[in-house]
Amino acid sequence: MGITSHDVAKLAGVSQPTVSRALRDDPRVSRATREKVRRAAEALNYVPSEAGRTLSTSATRRVGVIVTDLTNPFYPHVIAPLHDELSSLGYRMMLITERSDEAVAEEKLLDQSMDGVVLATATTDSRLPAQLDRRGMPYVFLNRDTGRSDDFASVVDNEGGGRLVARELAALGHRRVAGIFGSANTTTGREREMGFRLALAEAGVGLPESRVVRGAFEYETGYSALPALLDADEPPTAVFCGNDVVAIGVLNAALAAGVRVPEDLTVIGFDDLPMAAWEVFRLTTVRHDLRELSRQAARLLVRRIAKEVDPAGERLVLPTEFVPRATHARAR
Amino acid sequence: MGITSHDVAKLAGVSQPTVSRALRDDPRVSRATREKVRRAAEALNYVPSEAGRTLSTSATRRVGVIVTDLTNPFYPHVIAPLHDELSSLGYRMMLITERSDEAVAEEKLLDQSMDGVVLATATTDSRLPAQLDRRGMPYVFLNRDTGRSDDFASVVDNEGGGRLVARELAALGHRRVAGIFGSANTTTGREREMGFRLALAEAGVGLPESRVVRGAFEYETGYSALPALLDADEPPTAVFCGNDVVAIGVLNAALAAGVRVPEDLTVIGFDDLPMAAWEVFRLTTVRHDLRELSRQAARLLVRRIAKEVDPAGERLVLPTEFVPRATHARAR
DNA sequence: CTCGCGTGTGAATACGTATGCATTCCATGA
DNA sequence: TCATGGAATGCATACGTATTCACACGCGAG
Structure with missing residues (x-):
């Protein structure tokens, strides 16, 4: 042939x-x-022939990328730059999407069909990292990590970002504040909530559990959480959302409920996806460099594959920035 | 090791x-x-070891998927079901994103590192299919094809969809109609325009070139096209967009320009992405089963790999359906 | 003139799996 | 008792590349 x-x-x-x-x-x-x-x-x-080369050199020049739901608008903005950076480093990308990373067939990751893995959907209770460690398969965390110090990870200063938002809300006079955070078993969820809570407390603003929702970083989470929050005796005047996708769910739910943003309700996101700037949203949010986040992860993984890496782990943390648009206002 | x-x-x-x-x-x-x-x-x-098996069986159980820009909201809705269907058929997915498919390094496709390829971004003037044919590399078109009869393709009844929209607009009394179509070198662009034009003509409605824009199926295309269309002496009362992403660009541009939809302008999309149903858009559009479209492509490719396929080509065409929401109204 | 060395090339082999073919063993029937 | 045949397993090898080692050759130095 x-x-x-x-x-x-x-x-x-x-x-x-x-x-x-x-x-x-x-x-x-x-x-x-x-x-x-x-x-x-x-x-x-x-x-x-790539197969012959692989067998001979025991290097595939392939990298796996694990995400949960590709239709979540967040992931494409991670995967695209990841692909480009990997490509320019001479690696190809195998895309693996699974509902939970527990469900990732271990076999698929361990059959030496790739040189390394990017974990974009790690939960703090995931067993996957330990399995990869056991097999000596190089991997890095992207965006989320496990919170352990010996991780290799490219992440965002989530706590700092949460603080930014809390200070801003406090300065705008909001006293009844709500939070729709990410799942408790993700560092992105926990750290953003932590920073938000700490800075709120410093400003003397409370955050009762009755005004806190936690869920997946999905449109539906924001969309379905808002009605209950608004239905309370003392409804919030501001909502901090775990990320932009959740915030966009909230904005749509607000429109459906006839709640005016920002007059009746301030809504704040996190990530600054391109979509957040669309006229229909003009979402006030927290920006970080998603493209650089992904590129860093790619470079870190390649360095780890080449064993040019600090054995004690490396964590690259990107800074955050408050982006005021049109979904925030002074409390009434 | x-x-x-x-x-x-x-x-x-x-x-x-x-x-x-x-x-x-x-x-x-x-x-x-x-x-x-x-x-x-x-x-x-x-x-x-996957490499050993590959070398021995000369089958990789891997399939390449070529798209242009992953951050375009359309593609994730193709890639996700494609991934799942391929996965259940025992294949893994290599994601390849390139600006133009001319730029896809041929070497990467021809080094026997995958058993087949899904082309989701074919243009009618692409040389890639011929190269794949020459090498005997199985491939199928997804959504777009080249329009030749011996293709293997999973596509939508674009012409029928275009007709649906034209009839609807005519019935609503629109006489000054505009079109923002896809690139002229894509079948999706051409066929939708063709069906739209034919059915408009049947209804006695003209479509002068001055009210026609053609461009990439991107947000920016719709966003930047609207102002010029509205600026004309006789601005359109309705715009048919090449797909939902373009239509969403138009809706945002309308908001920016202070044009009310649907009172001042009817906007219609194509695809019915989940996003089209969001409250902020409530986009009237043309639905087809994107999930099934992708699954069919996956199954067709796997059959082609197994050589269980009609050598004269197979074209699977999905029907379309008009989905009335809130962005259309009677012409004033 | 010989020794040694560097340069360029080929022979042999490793990598890990799958498969065609040969072999062994045992049971069965004449 | 021996041929026959089937079941179970091992042997040898193919797949295509990269690499180690050996070899041939030419040249300069002694």
């Missing part, structure tokens, strides 16, 4: 190893031979 | 081929041996 290096060797009148060396610019092969081989390869339209 | 079938063989006291057979439930291996091997494999935590 396919053209192999043996065919090229025959045509060029050299041995197979010489073909292998010539095409990879091994300095030990003479200029004349290199040209001869190159022409033969060209003539036969030769493309080296 | 890794545990191989030889290690398992040694522990189980059998030969390596027996291990290979036992673990794949070859009926020729006795029940007792099978159990013995299974226990040994378990004990050693053995996972078969």
